[in-house]
Amino acid sequence: MSKYRLSKCPVCGGKLNIIKYRCEECGTEISGNFELEEFAQLTNQQLNFLKIFIKVRGNLSELQKELGISYPTAKARLEEVATAMGYESESIESREKTLEILEKIEKGEITPEDAKELLKKYKK
Helix, strand or coil, X not given: XXXXXXXXXXXXXXXXXXXXXXXXXCCCEEEEEECCCCHHHCCHHHHHHHHHHHHCCCXXXXXXXXXXXXXXXXXXXXXXXXXXXXXXXXXXXXXXXXXXXXXXXXXXCCCHHHHHXXXXXXXX
16 A cells, blocks of 8 residues: 655644655665655645646536536645646635635626626726
């Protein structure tokens, strides 16, 4: 059974540092303070989302079907993964406003055309 690197402390949830690597073949040990790569820092839910995103070749419509989620939820999860990997594309305020507008569409409170106009005004 494969073992995965831990990125969070199983006791308190704090950040773990890798301080030693050991070769299984020759026993060589390398000590230091090593950073986790971006993928190792993702949660299991984020990794699963990313695997399915790759499986469907980035097609959000197919991703929605595969996961049984709405477009706004798929978009929000994709943004969450990008942010977790250090890619900050929008300000938090802008992202929250966009998600709020998408949720209003999903609930039928506004039309997509209304949302388009709101986003245009907000993004200026």
